[in-house]
Amino acid sequence: MRRSSRLFILLFLVAGIGCGGTAQQEPLSSRVPPAGRFAVAADHPLASLAGARMFEQGGNVVDAAVATSLALAVVRPYSMGIGGGGFMLIKLAGEDPVALDYRETAPAGASVQLYVDGRGGVIDKKTVWGPFAVGVPGHLQGMAHALEHYGTLPLSLVIAPAIELAEQGVTVDGHTHRAMVRLAEVLDQHSGSPFLEIEKIFLKEGAPLAVGDTLVQPDLGATLRRIADMGIADFYEGELARRIVAELTARGGILGEADLAGYQLAVRSPLTTRFRGFKVVGMPPPSSGGACLQQILTVLDGYDPRAVDRPTYTHVLVESMKHAFADRAAFLGDSDVHPGVTDDVSQMLQPETAAAIRASIGPVAVDPARYGKAWLTEDGGTSHYSIIDSRGNAVAGTDTINLTFGSLVVPPGTGIVLNNQLDDFAVKADVANEYGLKMSSRNVISPGQRPLSSMSPTILLEQGRAVLSAGASGGPKIITATLQSILQVVDFGVAPKDAVAAKRLHHQWSPGELLIEPGVDSVIVEQLQQWGHRIELAESPLGVCQMTTAMGGTIEGASDPRKGGQPVIGELR
Ligand code: GLY
Secondary structure, three states: OOHHHHHHHHHHHHHHHHOOOOOOOOOOOOOOOOOOEEEEEOOOHHHHHHHHHHHHOOOOHHHHHHHHHHHHHHHOOOOOOOOOEEEEEEEOOOOOOEEEEEOOEOOOOOOHHHHEOOOOOEOOOOOOOOHHHOOEOOHHHHHHHHHHHHOOOOHHHHOHHHHHHHHHOEEOOHHHHHHHHHHHHHHHOOOOOOOHHHHHHHEEOOEEOOOOOEEOOHHHHHHHHHHHHHOOHHHHHOHHHHHHHHHHHHOOOOOOHHHHHOOOOEEEOOEEEEEOOEEEEEOOOOEOHHHHHHHHHHHHOOOOHHHOOHHHHHHHHHHHHHHHHHHHHHHOOOOOOOOHHHHHHHHHOOHHHHHHHHHHOOOOOOOOOOOOOOOOOOOOEEEEEEEEEOOOOEEEEEEEEEOOOOOOOOOOOOOOOOOOHHHHOEOOOOOOOOOOOOOOHHHEOOOOOOOOEOOOOEEEEEOOEEEEEEEEEOOOHHHHHHHHHHHHHHHHOOOHHHHHHOOOEEOOOOOOOEEEOOOOOHHHHHHHHHOOOOEEEOOOOOOEEEEEEEEOOEEEEEEOOOOOOOEEEEEOO
């Protein structure tokens, strides 16, 4: 029998075994809860420490999450910050999980016409650099809401580590240095020095700081002090708001005081599905992360990983990724603006949909239409942290200013790097953004709309207890990095620190190549090639994942070595 026919029969049998149920596996997490401990995993060691300090001061997972996120705004200022937005999934013991959406919105003055030229062509980089790229930031509303409703400590205390880090400085590590190198390259592409403020803060005489140098951000420190003293109203309606708007207006931009004053965080019900007996909790639209990741899991749940060889498992995984990203392109957008999104996401997660996808996966790779090539970013301007404790509480939070260093606009004297989240919209349906992602008319820029995201904060529950919190940075690779790290733990019993470090692959349906990191098992790669996958070696890491777990009677935390983070594990008070 030809190999391909054998494979197809094997897949059919395996799918048959799993249909309608989960793979018959031993439960991964012990029924015995771990002793009183917590874990914080961020993509910078000092941010993990900031979160841990809140536990030491008697705080809970949400206090720790807000302190970690605010510290990240200082130590990874090119990835995320108060000039951006994000999502936070919160699961407190005994309570339903909740999804906080503090994603940026398009300003009221935004319209497609602003981003196209006289002949209807998309104006290059207008959603990427400069004032028209900036969405209304939601980060501080997210932090304040989380603390007020789910935390126990005051903002003035939780923000203290971030102020300290901004004022006293942070040692430049390899990741920060590489971001600065890219900043210098990008600034070189602009004549007339239009981005002097960001250059002043992050470069020294036009050159990146070296690894080991200290990055001090006195302006950002002063801004954070204002917020500690006056609350977040200063950012949305006070002096900080005026400075942000003054800078954008001087540059001819559209974001006005009414946009900031009118920004509203949304509290949403998370998306849920079941996988191998766990309840998977994820982010609903305007993220595509929860829908795509959960659709892939529902497909894989019909296969028994122990009954299938690794190349076959990987083939099914990649085909499932293509289906999910094709659905992302067709259906997803802001459900507040396009209510049809909700029904389509529900359809994406139906068992019948998973069964249809399984039935469509044959012995060779499906050849998606060939489109342009994704612009490869290292991990985008995004940062993820995960927190868990032994009492069944967890937070998964992902924050972003979109691409590295966002719009490059910093209102003078504030230290706030403003996002370029409007590039997560499509200017026109089916015209790819900087990540090579094509999207439907549901994600075309319109006033007040939230741009579609790939951020995928995810929490796994077992018997109502949080047992795993994970997520990633890296644009569309967020989805596939989070997914594969979870699969490493759940399907292969890999420890979290090895799970986030494991070599990964990424397929986003369009463009049609399967990206793989150097070091993926050559047996798998060669077999996938034989089955028709068009493989390319990734030139940069395929996402950066953080994970914390409360499984098997222990608390573990893992920060992806690709960005140099370190987790902190400690005793609960
Ligand atoms: N800006 C990256 C994302 O939200 O997917």
